[in-house]
Amino acid sequence: MKFRTQKIAALMTVAVLGISTLGSMPVMAEENTETADDGEAMADDGEAMAVDGDAMAVDGEAISSDLISGTFKPSEVTCQAQDSYEYPFLGLKFSLPKELLKQIEDQSIAMITTEDETNQTGAVTYAYVSWGEMTEEQKNAEVDKMGTGYEEWVASLSRIGTLGIYDEDSQKKLDEITGCTEHKELGSSSDGKYKYYLSTNKEADEKLTKELEEIKTTITEMTPYQNTSVFDQPQDASVNSDDVTSVGKFETTGIDGKTYTEEVFSDYDLTLVNIFTTWCSPCVQEIPELQKLYEEMKEKGVGVAGVVLDAADENGNPDEDTVKKAGILQEKTKAEYPFLIPDSTMLNGRLKGINAFPETFFVDKNGNIVGDTYTGSHSLDEWKEIVEKELKNVSK
Incomplete structure (x- = not known):
């Protein structure tokens, strides 16, 4: 058992x-079915993954090897x-x-x-x-x-x-x-x-x-199961994230300790916003691909931002240990784009009710949520195709 x-x-x-x-x-x-071009292990069964020699996921829990010995x-x-x-x-x-x-x-x-x-x-x-x-x-x-x-x-x-x-x-x-x-x-x-x-x-x-x-x-009356641990507390589903059309005004801290506002989106025509958790192996596996995407497409006006959903509670209170864990993850994956901690508004409610990771959406330079939402991890080539399509729509 x-x-x-x-x-x-x-x-x-x-x-x-x-x-x-x-x-x-x-x-x-x-689940991710892709394999990284640089030879890093990308196990799709959640058993193990290596980034620069460090084990980053075991049974779906993304961790660094220096923390598991x-x-x-x-x-x-x-x-x-x-x-x-x-x-x-x-x-x-x-x-x-x-x-x-x-x-x-x-x-x-x-x-x-x-x-x-x-x-x-x-x-x-x-x-x-x-x-x-x-x-x-x-x-x-x-x-x-x-x-x-x-x-x-x-x-x-x-x-x-x-x-x-x-x-x-x-x-x-x-x-x-x-x-x-x-x-x-x-x-x-x-x-x-x-x-x-x-x-x-x-x-x-x-x-x-x-x-x-x-x-x-x-x-008491049983709350409908949300595919999490039965000993967890239910998530607030009162806000339908699909109805949110803008990230609104916010101020939050990144994993790097810097302060970020909605202006983080103003430097690019289109920003890919990747919502992930530190324990999600497909999320971890995708980060190097998103970094490559950022490197190749930033000159075309495309930015990337990660949101570490488990780095704060729904009131925007940071979990210092998870923030530290995300920092190790950002360092090991060599991600240069910002990893944001959710703010108290949960990006105007857009981050509420998410129950599958990773989830990705797009934001234009004015903070408007545009295009389609994508669930699951993707390869670099798949993301390039998606971004080109979304970029054309924004440019119209």
């Missing part, structure tokens, strides 16, 4: 992000104690008893999220939060940043119990999925497709299982 959120947690630690499964970035990425403490990427937990995609809210929270805080108990990574249905199959006893040795243990060390560490914890949601097929395998033997049904989803269970391990300390039984749960 694979643990999608655990793998992400480990990779995020590698990238010095230090987040749990509460991130809010979508994970659909358009060495070890880390799994105990540092477990869920943190907080007043309450809410997972809209699961239709689940809950709060923990004080004693359990205290044990999570002092790291005698590890709280971990798990979901079905093998799911190909585009919907929730099963997902649960688990609690396990953590010894002092496990608390201080370090494992390799890459490999199966993290999953083995999770398996070594003494399982106390789980709280989760399961579809019809998963309900038939609760013992196997949860690692528990006792299951208390808490309710069903409004459409009847899912059931919620609090499961406990009869071999666990009875005092600890009783603490789990004191968890206060509330079943």
Whole structure:
């Protein structure tokens, strides 16, 4: 059984992000089928890629090889104690008893999220939060940043119990999925497709299982799944980016630390705006191609700008670790065009609701969004053909 959120947690630690499964970035990425002219690895299966000898993507997570060597403490990427937990995609809210929270805080108990990574249905199959006893040795243990060390560490914890949601097929395998033997049904989803269970391990300390039984749960309406981790928070889809006709006025910072405004588009008749994330391997693979495009077409009045969507939240607050990661990416790919951090307006709303990467659109010198939108990565020749078409339309 694979643990999608655990793998992400480990990779995020590698990238010095230090987040749990509460991130809010979508994970659909358009696959690239092209191969770079300069011989760099362009794996389209998301397994690995090299840029100047550095591994830049593993399981879709774009990272630099200098960040994946060495070890880390799994105990540092477990869920943190907080007043309450809410997972809209699961239709689940809950709060923990004080004693359990205290044990999570002092790291005698590890709280971990798990979901079905093998799911190909585009919907929730099963997902649960688990609690396990953590010894002092496990608390201080370090494992390799890459490999199966993290999953083995999770398996070594003494399982106390789980709280989760399961579809019809998963309900038939609760013992196997949860690692528990006792299951208390808490309710069903409004459409009847899912059931919620609090499961406990009869071999666990009875005092600890009783603490789990004191968890206060509330079943809510499930938010429609958005092809991301089920433990993520839903994205704001109130703005239809297709209806936005201008990037508007904005002021933001680039990965290079410089300040950029809408004037960044005024130097060119047409600017290709490439929206990407640092963890998206097709996005990373495309950057050298976009750099070549920029080199070849800037004299024709064509500029390129990248927008690092995961470098800031939807309020425009930068994530310093992701900014650092993007800086390494820009350096390794030798990209000379600006990498912009999203501003608080999300470019007048144009960056909202995007759930597939990379996505590219065009802006004229006046800040107007023009031409078509393109999803997925493309080769240099493909981009040149697209840009020539869009440039003719702007010139009319």
